[in-house]
Amino acid sequence: MKQKNETLLEIHDLSVSFRMYDGGLEQKELQVISDLHLTVRPGEIVAVAGSSGSGKSLLASAILGILPSNATVRGHLHYKGQQLTPEIQSRLRGREIALVPQSVAFLDPLMKVGKQVDGHKKPYPTEKRRGLFKRFALPEKTESLYPFQLSGGMARRVLVSTALISDAELIIADEPTPGMSLDQALEALQMFREMADAGKAVILITHDIDLAFEFADRVAVFYAGTTVETAPAADFRKGADALRHPYSKALWRALPQNGFQPIDGFQPYAGELPKGCLFAPRCPHATEECRCQIPPIRETGDGEVRCFHAS
């Protein structure tokens, strides 16, 4: 129980759906995240891994409370033991919870970088920002550049600075590595490792799964808007047999260095989710039970899994 008390962010049975107009005037609920579980503790990196369209980025928006107005959130979001209401979320945004966006497109194209990193709160933390830029080996003139003038590597460090300048305790990094060379990606992940070692909690949303294994403490595997398994990163380094859920195993085996074996089928589209286990249509071990009932999340060893048959 000791660990539970230390939990910084706890997510239970989180569902996010969008109201959409289906063709004509008929309204339709599109469920994009279903019954998601995730806990994050201070000092650790939790990697959220999964393919595109598995709801990873929406999770970040849901935690921050910046989903579009046609979204409905159900379930429990607790930060430091406190229920996250829209009011609390708006107070925490940029103060205790910070987002590291994916690319330079998340910076205002017409605002100089320095002013942008400083943020909108007065007094502007200009001195602190200069210190951060120095630490990240960004040249002094960077502050008077516009986002389009930054190189890829500079942009990444600038984006990370926006999170560090806020003293946030929870940092959500949304796909910080795509489009980077291996060296750049390693450098970026090293930055997050340092943040976690300094006592912050980091949620690392990524589909560079193999890199995530190396730097994260735990890995949550996303499939069709839910977490099918949360396991220590060490299990992923050990191999498919150490993993619990058939999708995690399949994901591991699909990596180029582990045999490059894809499995058949596609991740179901948000509008056409199966009735039972979301993975059942593609699962080699699926039984009648799996097709009718959604398996509950269970603790097994050091991890959690959502599967009837996992051991």
Next chain:
Amino acid sequence: MKGTFGRLSRTFLSYGVRILSLLLAVSIISFVLVSASPIDPVQQYILGLGTAVSPEQRAEIEEYWGVNEPPVERYFTWLGELLKGNLGESALYRRPVADIISERFANSLALMFCAWLLAGVIGFALGCIMGIYQNQWPDKLIKKICYLLSSVPTFWLGLVFLLVFAVILKWFPIGFSSPIGILSEDVSIWQRLYHLALPAFTLSLMSFANIALHTRQKLIDVLNSEYVLFARARGEGKWTILRRHGLRNIMLPALTLQFASFAELFGGSVMAENVFSYPGLGSAVAAAGLNSDVPLLLGVTLFSALFVCVGNMIANLLYGVVDPQIREVSR
């Protein structure tokens, strides 16, 4: 600095060449149109004289004016005089066209500038409100007003305003650019502004709807952008976002639109000046058209083409000054 100067002079040179070639094209087209029209300038001139003219005298005038020469020759004669600065003499006002244009344009400029400023400020502000309250009642209400205003003809709106504000309420004078019975030297700036207010307001109503709707759309695009999402993630509120990111990013297209609206402004001023009997270029061009005053008509056509071109040129130049992505790259 030298590089900046070189770049600027190159820019101006290229714009100069473009404007000159456009003016040449306009002069050819308008000359052809006037030649093809049934207007008989000699007849108009004789009518203006007010005395009877014998057929022999008429033939003499035709000979003197070169009416019977081939059109191409006539065009080059006209162009040659034009290049010397001679725009001809107005058949209607019996004065050099250049004098009329400069005098009337000063009046029109005051009117158009006030209308332009009003339209820009009101349009931009309303556009921002609509964008912020997208699909809520303020947006829906203002949008309906904008659609209504852009579909109502200016002259009709002008007449309604005249009726309501000048005739019934008597808040504003019913016409002219200064009070009747006062020497033009004695007219104060306030009297001028007082006479200007109603036509300027009417004229601004014509173009502000356009600016407001464009600003609204652009602001909505900005608010749906990734950088605004990130700003929200960093705790910026609705109004902070508008101030820090919204205004910055919609200012550019709004400025361009504002300077590119010179054409509509000039077109609208023809209507507004006639309704309000305002002695500007717009009412002069209407009078020239109705009275077949060919020299004045051609002169105003060329001048208005120049006016619109300059507006568009300013819009283009401003873009380079204001947008860092253009400014910094060309440096």
